Amino acid sequence: QVQLVQSGAEMKKPGATVKVSCKASGYTFTSYYITWVRHVPGQGLEWMGWISGYDGKTKYEQSLQGRVIMTTDTPTSTAYMELRNLRSDDTAVYYCARRAPSSGGWYFDFWGRGTLVTVSS
């Protein structure tokens, strides 16, 4: 069955970098896109961007441009999300999710359980 297993919780200081992993199994990694979404406490879900499992092409939310980098490692079917120059308002639960097979819609059929990233001095 499809699974997305994320790395464990992280605690970082302001200005640091965090890298969250998302290991996929149960499907052909290169046939799907992975998206990253975060849930800031007390707020809604925020889409961060996506990466193609096929060719590594990316699209990022404009407000995160220059701070976020999404990558994949095809041999291990793992996607990564790196966020640089962390601020306190980056404290959130970060999710990876698989884009559903469809004729073009960007919605997501399988999600990881989330990785809590806490940014505090």
Next chain:
Amino acid sequence: EIVMTQSPATLSVSPGERVTLSCRASQTISFNLAWYQQKPGQGPRLLIYDASTRATGIPDRFSGSGSGTEFTLTINSLQSEDFAVYFCQHFNDWPLTFGAGTKVEIK
């Protein structure tokens, strides 16, 4: 960006009741809407896409309707496992945005 507004923020209901959740888009999004359910400690679960199509394995007590700017998720005969937070998400253009969620709690 398109702002998605969900109402109400919280809904207190008894098992067996029918519930209706609303989601409004700040501009027209055609049928480009998905609904998710989320329980504590879990990632969201896709319920509905294209405004009214149930995802694989979703019980038929869940139904979605609407188009343009007004959308509804209906849950018939609420079961104990349905108490959760529900989010809507548009995919009409970039950036994708989500509503703030509706929490369905036990009355």
